[in-house]
Amino acid sequence: MSTALIEIPARHRPAIHPLTVRVTHWINALAMTVMIMSGLAIHNAYPILPVAIPDALTLGGWLGGATRWHFAAMWLLAGNGLVYLAYGIVSGRFRRKLLPITPRAVLADLRDALSGRLGHADLSVYNAVQRLLYLGVILAGLLAVLSGLAIWKPVQLGGLTALMGDFDNARLVHFAAMAAIVTFLLVHVAMALLVPRSLKAMVVGR
Ligand code: HEM
Structure with missing residues (x-):
């Protein structure tokens, strides 16, 4: 009996990262970037620690502008994060891939x-x-x-x-x-x- 291994073409193999993970990952990358940069601008205007962040790393310009960016991206980050978390838990992906x-x-x-x-x-x-x-x-x-x-x-x-x-x-x-x-x-x-x-x-x- 032959035991030759047959190579499955890449397009027929299951995706390494399902579409939901890829879409939520890149939306998260965008939302996180806006949150971090606008958050650093808020910090510069109203610091909690004695560090000044270079303007080039910030977004929003002044406290009001930065807060608007921060609150707008917050909904994207939280909504998208909930989809990613729900998918990871319900599909068993977190258990399979992270544990x-x-x-x-x-x-x-x-x-x-x-x-x-x-x-x-x-x-x-x-x-x-x-x-x-x-x-x-x-x-x-x-x-x-x-x-x-x-x-x-x-x-x-x-x-x-x-x-x-x-x-x-x-x-x-x-x-x-x-x-x-x-x-x-x-x-x-x-x-x-x-x-x-x-x-x-x-x-x-x-
Ligand atoms: C430009 C920015 C980013 C790039 C280029 C990037 C790239 C990647 C790549 C290539 C992978 C797959 C890793 C692998 O297969 O070995 C990955 C997975 C992942 N990334 Fe990112 N990433 C970015 C931003 C982020 C951000 C902002 C976060 C969260 C704060 C993040 C969290 C994750 C997580 C949790 C995974 C695992 C996803 C899963 O399998 O469920 N990434 N990223």
């Missing part, structure tokens, strides 16, 4: 990555470092939205604001979540450019 994560696997994959030995042959499976980073940034995104709500409606959502200490603490939590997302993005975009096949898969699915 399990063990400290041992993260350390082993980190060691391999730093010594250039980590393979990228199979783009349909995330390594442990990717799983940790993706799960981490999803949680940081949730924290950014929750702390944003806490400082947007501190009276109506007083319980949420109190959960973060007080109004100023909620602002610090909001800033920290943004800083975590920006740190993730520096690594994430660099990796996407280093492995262009992964970028293509996030655009066309394969």
